[in-house]
Amino acid sequence: MAKFEQPFEDTKAIFDALIIEADLDRNVTIEVLVNNRQKEIYKLIKTNDLTKYKTGVDVFVVLNEKVFDQLSDEHKIIISDEALAGIHYDFEKDKLVVGKADFTTFSGLLKKYGADQCVELKELIRLIYSQEKESEAETEA
Numbered sequence: 429m430a431k432f433e434q435p436f437e438d439t440k441a442i443f444d445a446l447i448i449e450a451d452l453d454r455n456v457t458i459e460v461l462v463n464n465r466q467k468e469i470y471k472l473i474k475t476n477d478l479t480k481y482k483t484g485v486d487v488f489v490v491l492n493e494k495v496f497d498q499l500s501d502e503h504k505i506i507i508s509d510e511a512l513a514g515i516h517y518d519f520e521k522d523k524l525v526v527g528k529a530d531f532t533t534f535s536g537l538l539k540k541y542g543a544d545q546c547v548e549l550k551e552l553i554r555l556i557y558s559q560e561k562e563s564e565a566e567t568e569a
Contacts, residue, residue: 433462435493442508443489455517456524459485464494470511474526486524487515 435443443460447453463471473488480486489511496504514527533546 430463430465432490433464433493435460435462435491436497439491439493439496439504442504443512446505446508446512450512452512452515452517456515457484457486458489458512458515459483459487460489460491462493463490464492466490466492468492469495469507472511472514472526474524487526 434440439462440460443458447458452458469492471490473490475483475485475487491511496507499507510529514529516525516527517523518525531547531550533550538546
């Protein structure tokens with residue numbers, strides 16, 4: 429069973445600053461917990477209605493602080509920002525959204541072609557699919 433702990437103050441301060449910067453604190457309650465046994469550096473857990481009622485927390489960020497502490501300050505900020513990037517509040521639907529990363533690839537391709545070119549390619553492919561979907565909708569109408 430997982431053993432959860434509270435994060436160190438400096439870790440909490442990094443997340444708190446990024447939460448405020450992203451304006452997530454206005455509509456979402458996020459709590460950072462530590463589980464040094466987990467294999468990922470962070471995991472997002474969206475609470476259910478009962479947990480939300482009992483804790484007041486919308487999303488838990490569970491961090492492997494043992495690994496996190498070995499990173500440079502700049503890398504800590506990047507990882508924290510990445511973890512929080514999947515959280516946003518959809519005002520149109522009035523609901524919290526916790527998503528997964530929208531970009532995945534192999535590190536060898538990033539090294540070979542560069543991050544900018546890989547991101548550009550993924551965005552182009554996404555645009556092509558979007559245009560195909562729109563044209564299919566027009567054809568059906």
